[in-house]
Amino acid sequence: MTRSRGPLLVAVSGPDGAGKSSLVGRLSALLAERGLTVVALHCYGCFLCRRFPVPPRVSEPEEPGGGEWARRAGDPERRGSGLRRAHAFLDAGELSARIALARLRARRRARGGDAVVLTDRGPLDGLVKFDLPAGAPAASAFRRVADRYGLTLLVETGPETLRGRGWEEVAGPPTVWWARYRSWSRRLPRITRLDGERPASRVAAEALDRILEAVRERESERRREAGPGQAPGLGLEPAGGGDRRRRHVVVSIYDDAKNPAYRGGGALVVDKVARRLAEEYRVTVVTAGRGGGGEERDGIRYVRLPVCRAGPRAGQLLFLTLLPFVARRIRHDLWLESFTPPFSTSFLPLTTGAPVVGIDQGRSAEALWRRYHVPFFLVERLGLRCYRHIVVMNAADGSVVRRLSPRADVQVIANGVDRRDLDENRLGSGRFILFLGRIDTWVKGLDLLLDAYDRAGPPLELLLAGSGTPAEERRLAALVAAHASGPEPRIHWVGYAEEERKRQLLRDCAFLVMPSRHETFGLVALEGMSYGKPVLHFDLPALRWMRDGGDVAVPPFDVAAFGRRMNELAADPALRRRLGRRSGLAAQRYTWDEMTGRYLALAHRLLDTPAPARRPRKRGASWQTTR
Template structure:
């Protein structure tokens, strides 16, 4: 089998789609000896080369333009043309952006339907047009992969696909995300450097993720008005990840909410966190909070659990599937309940210790190896069905 894979997000490993693309390629390449992989990479004028591709994985560069129009042209023209050019037997677009027409059998991964289901994301006419385009492409794909049973239900309901044409395959957590281990002198020095890099306090509650409206960080801030009164300045809330440039229909005005709520002394922005530093931030947090309303999977709470950090998340979308009984999954619209869970985990050591024990056990069920194996099964199914269909057409033509 020769797989052509859309590598639009290859050089963006800090994004969910980029991380998924890389992990899938790395593990398929390592686990499957008879699978040829070609990355179809959009090469912008003067843009960077694809970084970190395994030596045995081929790269087909496709000239591409910048911006949204360039992305759409790559998805709809450049990618399918390259699939034909390299002689692929199967194409996979690892995000919701497949072509309307594909010269080879097509698999599309739709991580979630957030941009379709959240009104703030489709007020712009261009966004509505793109949603219509990628919805049509998903309906025309041979098979759709998604990250959870919750997302599968959304896809079946809102895109009208048959259940048999959608497969839920969970994502995984990488080896660096483990509980604290014995510390060497070098490790201690590294941790001290990370503490200085982000100016970390001795104790903190952590949020790490995006700041779009559906991430529901505003409710977390409202919850923290109760937490601050109970715990004081000794347990600040750290907001990790790129801070929005300013308020918009997609991004709330966080600074205004922090100011109005009297949280300026209790909330700290620490900015973008390098991938290699994330395990340390998780391990040293008293609690990790992830209050999202719409999530196709939810890698951050999984990573936090794998590090042995107690997790408070919402009971929306896929998050209860991921956390199971190893964390608090609460109503995303209930800041008092959210605050109560945070306070309980800080104050009740036996409760926190129980979740520190359960978290890594729950996270161990989610591996990138399993993601790759189950994805390969979908590839085999699609190629087999296409072969049977082709043989039937040839027989009927005689």
């Protein structure tokens, strides 16, 4: 059972010209993207072969010509001369030493995780090269080395294909070499044949599947040997055990429902996505907290980084700083990173070999530049280029991200909402105008909202619901006090609304206002639409998904126009009824089941199929190129 210990040793075998070295490079990239530690070893024979590259048949100069192969094949004495046996022992010994060092290096880098050592030459190639008698001691040495390999991939190509890739006849006819490969491959264990005549991508895909299958078999064997209740080398596990054979998906986000300074819509989105992914994968959520540690809830592992004590702004920076180190400690097959201000990205793909999906729920560097005149966007633009998979909430942001990161696969996956049936009796009704969201005066445009409300003087009162940092809450309290006029205040800030209180506010309001200077999607708007409520907002590109969905858009930051439309909606229940019906029908296209299903499909695509090949260093180069 020793084969299940340590890194998996995989050889890519075949004659020169079969594309072994390039296939090893391709497989190294594919395996690394799936979170495995990979060490690639290029074995071009012993040091004599590398220093004096002489074809193996040129050992008896007096026997030139193609007939030599036939004579040597039927003459064991010629095949096993003393010098030839010594050369074979040297080759086998050096191969054994090099793979031992490579396995040690892989074990140290993996730190208990799964690791693979790839060699572009194996014992099978050595046996074919020297073609010793089956009972020769040198042949036994190669076969002992073969027992250490968990898998040998034999790339089979036809003679014409080899000649087309530069095969030289001085090395002997390809048919003779293939006869040797087929003969010796029947005597060695764990040989898998690959059709090298197929396109390069299909060869790599099949090879990847065989390696991953071998890794899974070794993991099952380790579990059987460890016994129940133990899982050696599987990294962070849920406290309750669970099915450890499932792939591990990590979702990171600074926002959290227990963070009083944030508690935005991003936490709700991550919770919904994590629950859907947990149906088929092991899921860990990495988020911020006042204290470290972790807990398990509803089958999902939560790990909190102790950064919130530093304050909201410094906490975000600390979270971005710690995230790459956390990614090195938590073993994972896929990482979903919800971008965090002010830099949004954390350059996470540079620190992990597993696929990383950036989720653009909080990319606000441009808005922060306009507010503070600090060029956070320079770091954000550089970081976006590191990501190969990015999810955005709306088509406008998708266009921006594709421009900033042309090589990324950018997908638009909107936020979702629970499906609700429209209550026709409540359409158009309502007792107040509602703002619901995080308290951030400048980003959310609360100063613009209060100015517009003062100018218009609509017949309905204005309720502000939400919480933020202590500084932002003090700023809002001062603004509300400054706009309070008359004996009866008409602007009320009710603070943070728990879930039941939020649903009640959405049911009882006449319509929602969203005066934001910057938005990524506007989850609150979608929640209001699901209750059949119109939404009044500035015409930002990120909010144009609401067009013709019962929304009312005014030119960006036109306070006078915002006040006029606010007055119209407050004074006209029939208008609110028409727009509310359209809002409710539009919201039914954005269900959580549909949107989280798209995340699940993305995870399947990244985890269950081979990743795309990395671009070659030279234009026009092919992975089939060999030495």
